[in-house]
Amino acid sequence: NAGVMQNPRHLVRRRGQEARLRCSPMKGHSHVYWYRQLPEEGLKFMVYLQKENIIDESGMPKERFSAEFPKEGPSILRIQQVVRGDSAAYFCASSPRSSSYNSPLHFGNGTRLTVT
Amino acid sequence: AQTVTQSQPEMSVQEAETVTLSCTYDTSESDYYLFWYKQPPSRQMILVIRQEAYKQQNATENRFSVNFQKAAKSFSLKISDSQLGDAAMYFCAYRSSGSSNTGKLIFGQGTTLQVKP
Numbered sequence: 001n002a003g004v005m006q007n008p009r010h011l012v013r014r015r016g017q018e019a020r021l022r023c024s025p026m027k028g029h030s031h032v033y034w035y036r037q038l039p040e041e042g043l044k045f046m047v048y049l050q051k052e053n054i055i056d057e058s059g060m061p062k063e064r065f066s067a068e069f070p071k072e073g074p075s076i077l078r079i080q081q082v083v084r085g086d087s088a089a090y091f092c093a094s095s096p097r098s099s100s101y102n103s104p105l106h107f108g109n110g111t112r113l114t115v116t
Numbered sequence: 117a118q119t120v121t122q123s124q125p126e127m128s129v130q131e132a133e134t135v136t137l138s139c140t141y142d143t144s145e146s147d148y149y150l151f152w153y154k155q156p157p158s159r160q161m162i163l164v165i166r167q168e169a170y171k172q173q174n175a176t177e178n179r180f181s182v183n184f185q186k187a188a189k190s191f192s193l194k195i196s197d198s199q200l201g202d203a204a205m206y207f208c209a210y211r212s213s214g215s216s217n218t219g220k221l222i223f224g225q226g227t228t229l230q231v232k233p
Contacts, residue, residue: 033220042120042207042223043161056218089159095219104151105221107161 002027004094005074006108013082014116021077021111025094032075033105034067037089049075082115089113118143120210122224129198130232136183137193137227139208149211150184150191151221156204164206167191169213195229203231 005024013019025032030051035043048056049069069075079086089112093105119142129135152164167175167184174182183192195202208224
């Protein structure tokens with residue numbers, strides 16, 4: 001049973017370009033969370049999605065960032081017009097249900113975004 | 117809003133010895149979950165142990181155990197018989213359990229654990 005798959009593992013973008021990060025949840029999981037980890041810091045919640053719905057985007061910057069989880073295909077975190085401050089590791093986690101103790105979050109290995 | 121604080125940026129332990137990592141949190145909720153995650157240099161986030169707030173008994177997973185003090189809002193992780201493979205960054209995390217919550221985790225800043233041979 002494959003775990004949470006994130007790609008690419010590393011992504012380099014120049015300032016002003018767009019970054020698209022993909023996340024395929026574990027089989028049977030319909031809840032996806034995105035987190036950002038700045039260097040030497042903990043993970044910060046960005047957005048929580050279910051299929052075709054954004055449930056909680058309280059951690060998402062208001063501009064340039066968007067996320068989707070279509071009916072078919074992976075979840076996408078999109079960053080437009082990247083700036084150096086967007087350089088971080090972006091993690092995706094999935095769960096079969098949103099809030100059960102018995103459904104802990106399963107994390108992918110993250111995408112490290114470097115903005116030059 | 118809930119917060120999680122790890123006051124030890126770095127810790128070190130001799131191989132085979134015991135080390136305790138500290139974590140405190142702030143919440144007005146009475147029911148919630150607490151977790152410890154391990155992040156080795158590979159960046160993978162590995163669940164180490166979890167605790168339900170309504171359970172008084174401290175969780176244990178092999179060499180890993182917690183000291184959960186609900187009144188003090190403290191959730192420390194004890195690693196016994198430390199091994200070189202335990203070297204990693206450790207994150208404490210909080211998760212609400214109410215019906216209206218979204219299940220998101222709130223993480224502390226992390227503690228880097230070094231294991232000396």
